[in-house]
């Protein structure tokens with residue numbers, strides 16, 4: 042007897058699910074709370090994860106279903122509607138997004154929230170929905186205790202949703218950061234329940250205070266600013282002069298009607314390049330498109346000579362690649378542009394950041410290494426050794 046197909050083999054309302062996912066990710070202040078446990082850069086929206094799970098285990102509708110299911114789902118349309126509700130979509134997010142886009146293009150302020158229901162991911166299935174789900178699973182699979190396994194679970198969106206639907210859930214992950222995130226998101230939340238929230242706040246605050254105390258001296262702030270990112274370039278020694286060559290594919294900081302760029306300055310008498318932040322016409326005149334590395338091949342600002350890609354990789358693999366900070370992204374209230382309240386801008390890195398990253402100051406402080414013997418394999422000072430990944434260029438470090 043042929044195996045009846047599951048929903049995702051024949052139908053998924055991709056437009057609605059896609060629109061709901063865009064809504065889920067649309068506002069950085071209203072993201073799913075699990076995002077804030079720890080940064081992970083490849084999180085999948087919860088809504089599509091739900092749809093993928095249920096779409097893989099629920100049958101397509103059939104007029105031959107038993108009476109009890111036919112009563113609940115007299116038509117295919119009613120079944121599909123219930124599927125969408127089961128994943129939290131109680132309206133038409135496509136139409137609602139269209140309305141928002143229309144209002145934006147016409148600069149119209151909508152009188153009320155165009156969405157008729159709360160964000161899908163904030164709805165957990167209620168007992169009635171869970172009962173229906175179990176009936177559907179039992180009809181198809183002969184049991185309700187199905188297992189969902191994500192062998193490369195990353196940030197854990199799929200297993201998180203699998204748990205919400207009561208599946209036996211297996212999550213596997215190679216990366217140690219993701220593994221810890223998975224442990225906290227899936228295991229601890231179930232094991233310790235809501236009480237865990239208080240502990241996370243308490244110990245998170247404690248950790249934040251201790252880290253701030255020890256590291257803030259290395260990352261000074263000017264009054265009224267908050268640091269958005271430190272931007273630095275990796276460096277290799279110029280093959281002719283031996284001086285550090287900051288490698289960046291370009292020197293843009295902001296490409297817009299008000300351009301901002303970095304002007305790279307290599308004076309023959311200096312030991313290292315210096316940087317000047319330039320705006321407007323001066324930014325364009327600095328020719329920021331001309332970086333110091335392109336397709337793996339470098340260019341020395343000291344001599345103008347090409348730097349062979351194999352030399353750059355060999356230097357990186359030998360642990361001789363350094364780094365040089367060249368700008369700090371900052372957020373200031375009512376900053377440079379008076380039109381917005383919080384404006385991102387850039388300034389030069391302070392002396393202490395430069396010293397810290399170039400290794401003249403210990404980072405983290407040497408005392409950290411003394412107090413934690415297991416850390417001694419790391420070098421507290423100097424350029425960090427790093428195997429080349431073949432990708433060379435600028436790096437950002439965000440303090441939050």
Ligand SMILES: C[S@@+](CC[C@H](N)C(=O)[O-])C[C@H]1O[C@@H](n2cnc3c(N)ncnc32)[C@H](O)[C@@H]1O
Nearest residue numbers: 083084085192193194195198213214215216219
């Ligand atoms: C695209 S991401 C995860 C996506 C995740 N399933 C989701 O839907 O959000 C892929 C993950 O697979 C992990 N990974 C890669 N190779 C692996 C392996 N051999 N064993 C376990 N995890 C692996 C990576 O570390 C990464 O976190």
